[in-house]
Amino acid sequence: MVSGYHLAQLNVGLVRAPTDSPELADFMAGIGPVNAIADAEAGFVWRLADGDGPGATALRPCGPDLMVNMSVWQSLEALRDFVYRNGPHLDFMRRRREWFHRMPEEHLVLWWVPAGHIPDLDEALSRLDLLRRNGPSPLAFTFREPYGPA
Amino acid sequence: MSDISVVAVLDDPVRRRLYDYVAAQSHAVGRNEAAQAVGIQRTLAAFHLDRLAGAGLLDVTFRRPDGRSGPGAGRPAKLYRRAAAEHQVTVPPRDYRSAAELLAEVVDITGAEPQLQRSARSRGAATGRAARRRAPADPDGDLVVAALTDQGYQPYRDGTGIRLRNCPFHVLADRYPPLICGMNLALLEGLLEGAAVTALRATLDPRPGDCCVMLRGTGDSKTN
Numbered sequence: 591m592v593s594g595y596h597l598a599q600l601n602v603g604l605v606r607a608p609t610d611s612p613e614l615a616d617f618m619a620g621i622g623p624v625n626a627i628a629d630a631e632a633g634f635v636w637r638l639a640d641g642d643g644p645g646a647t648a649l650r651p652c653g654p655d656l657m658v659n660m661s662v663w664q665s666l667e668a669l670r671d672f673v674y675r676n677g678p679h680l681d682f683m684r685r686r687r688e689w690f691h692r693m694p695e696e697h698l699v700l701w702w703v704p705a706g707h708i709p710d711l712d713e714a715l716s717r718l719d720l721l722r723r724n725g726p727s728p729l730a731f732t733f734r735e736p737y738g739p740a
Numbered sequence: 741m742s743d744i745s746v747v748a749v750l751d752d753p754v755r756r757r758l759y760d761y762v763a764a765q766s767h768a769v770g771r772n773e774a775a776q777a778v779g780i781q782r783t784l785a786a787f788h789l790d791r792l793a794g795a796g797l798l799d800v801t802f803r804r805p806d807g808r809s810g811p812g813a814g815r816p817a818k819l820y821r822r823a824a825a826e827h828q829v830t831v832p833p834r835d836y837r838s839a840a841e842l843l844a845e846v847v848d849i850t851g852a853e854p855q856l857q858r859s860a861r862s863r864g865a866a867t868g869r870a871a872r873r874r875a876p877a878d879p880d881g882d883l884v885v886a887a888l889t890d891q892g893y894q895p896y897r898d899g900t901g902i903r904l905r906n907c908p909f910h911v912l913a914d915r916y917p918p919l920i921c922g923m924n925l926a927l928l929e930g931l932l933e934g935a936a937v938t939a940l941r942a943t944l945d946p947r948p949g950d951c952c953v954m955l956r957g958t959g960d961s962k963t964n
Contacts, residue, residue: 673917674917674918674921674946675946675948675952676946677943677944677945677946680917680918680921680944680946680952681943681944683917683918683921683922684918684921684922684925684944685922686853686918687851687853687854688854691851692849692850692851694849734915
């Protein structure tokens with residue numbers, strides 16, 4: 591962990607059916623519990639939420655079918671451990687094709703922010719755009735091709 | 741040391757059994773424990789363990805006897821653990837891993853995961869059926885431990901369940917976790933179904949260092 595910087599992430603997903611459909615039922619039911627696990631993780635800093643709703647999933651800044659999820663963590667390892675080494679979350683990831691269309695373009699972006707800075711959606715979307723246009727770089731990268739803070 | 745030299749260090753039956761024992765444990769192993777597990781003298785175990793450590797197959801740590809420190813506290817115990825590095829020898833040269841990474845990438849991009857999981861479940865079921873045919877009267881737990889050992893998972897009992905020390909797809913799983921862990925879960929679900937095992941259920945439950953899948957006891961009355 592490098593002091594002075596936190597790791598931000600944005601991921602977007604195109605749902606296969608409306609959020610109140612039976613097809614999405616397991617996903618919608620799991621959001622609350624999985625968010626609670628994230629919140630309790632040692633490296634967790636912040637998550638985008640829309641007030642009383644179950645996380646950011648009610649926010650549709652990019653249209654009705656595109657779900658956004660944004661968070662900040664103390665380190666890449668802390669996020670990676672939660673995303674891929676947490677039982678319930680890994681199970682969610684395993685089932686993603688039941689709920690989300692495949693996206694040919696990059697749908698997850700990671701970037702470093704000064705510790706204490708909370709990014710807004712504009713910042714996040716511009717990093718995703720950078721990643722899609724230029725591939726992984728120190729300003730916008732992925733788990734598979736990570737970069738350290740500049 | 742070249743991979744082939746490292747692997748050659750295992751070409752001794754006693755040394756191999758020591759390595760297999762240490763590699764399968766979730767704790768660092770001392771010389772006494774290893775010697776007893778394999779049924780040999782302590783000094784012989786120490787010799788072999790140090791050869792394995794010298795080749796980089798085992799890592800060495802030291803631990804003081806509990807509750808003591810400072811001069812006169814007693815010699816620290818030398819403990820051994822499976823080292824993390826992979827060693828591969830293929831003759832003639834074969835490179836299945838590059839092909840696997842390409843195929844994984846394509847499955848990821850095309851969203852073919854559900855088919856991957858179906859195919860994996862089917863393959864696991866065939867393995868399970870074969871295991872049950874070989875040992876029709878074995879209790880579920882024993883049968884599953886034997887089958888998982890054959891497949892390289894290095895299983896160990898954990899209460900009524902079974903945990904797995906090794907992921908046979910480790911580097912690939914590291915690069916494509918949901919894809920490969922999903923495939924792995926399906927393989928093991930299939931294996932349990934094919935072997936008609938009801939005392940255990942496969943679930944995703946990663947623990948540091950272990951495979952992402954663990955087999956949970958279902959509490960079924962069949963002997964485990």
